[in-house]
Amino acid sequence: MCAATISIRGFHVFKGFLSADAQAVLLADLRDVVAAAPLFSPMTPYGKPMSVRMTSAGKYGWFSDKSGYRYAPSHPNGSAWPAIPDRVLAIWRELVSDARDPDCCLINFYGEGAKMGMHQDRDEADFNWPVLSVSLGDEGLFRVGNATRGGKTESIWLQSGDVVVMGGEARLLYHGVDRIKLGSSALMPKGGRINLTCRVVD
Numbered sequence: 001m002c003a004a005t006i007s008i009r010g011f012h013v014f015k016g017f018l019s020a021d022a023q024a025v026l027l028a029d030l031r032d033v034v035a036a037a038p039l040f041s042p043m044t045p046y047g048k049p050m051s052v053r054m055t056s057a058g059k060y061g062w063f064s065d066k067s068g069y070r071y072a073p074s075h076p077n078g079s080a081w082p083a084i085p086d087r088v089l090a091i092w093r094e095l096v097s098d099a100r101d102p103d104c105c106l107i108n109f110y111g112e113g114a115k116m117g118m119h120q121d122r123d124e125a126d127f128n129w130p131v132l133s134v135s136l137g138d139e140g141l142f143r144v145g146n147a148t149r150g151g152k153t154e155s156i157w158l159q160s161g162d163v164v165v166m167g168g169e170a171r172l173l174y175h176g177v178d179r180i181k182l183g184s185s186a187l188m189p190k191g192g193r194i195n196l197t198c199r200v201v202d
């Protein structure tokens with residue numbers, strides 16, 4: 001199901017891509033991932049923990065500590081990352097490519113007050129591969145900027161079931177999440193927002 005596709009500075013937003021049922025079964029898959037690879041709050045290189053809690057599935061997981069941002073082959077607890085759920089791979093194959101699957105599916109969990117500062121996704125080897133992002137749960141105010149830090153920005157509320165493809169000229173645009181609207185979705189009884197980002201890493 002896809003109600004409409006809109007473009008914001010070259011980011012393609014597939015509004016309502018996932019039906020309510022598809023969101024619910026995807027959420028159940030993610031609960032299995034989180035049971036195997038618990039959420040944690042990475043330290044930024046500046047020494048502050050991120051407000052977003054995260055974990056990953058796939059060959060690599062995204063990780064940060066005082067040595068910087070990078071992809072790691074295992075969870076901080078030493079276990080291998082769980083496999084990327086088939087339902088996530090199906091979205092990737094439909095909207096990005098069926099020639100190659102992503103190496104990493106990062107799961108971000110935004111609880112009350114969590115946000116993500118403006119950044120570029122640039123820890124990957126090949127920026128020709130788009131980044132795929134799936135939003136679930138409470139609405140998040142997603143801000144898109146420019147290829148360099150600063151300047152005018154545009155924002156859009158991402159809702160549960162929306163999917164964004166960040167590719168081409170837009171692949172290296174700064175972006176971030178200013179805030180979430182806690183309790184705006186019924187998907188998760190305790191509220192919060194989940195965002196998945198799938199990436200080819202190496």
Ligand SMILES: O=C(O)CCC(=O)C(=O)O
Nearest residue numbers: 108121133142177195197
């Ligand atoms: O939560 C979002 O919508 C964006 C997440 C993001 O930009 C990232 O994980 O790199």
Ligand SMILES: [Fe+2]
Nearest residue numbers: 119120121175
């Ligand atoms: Fe990002």
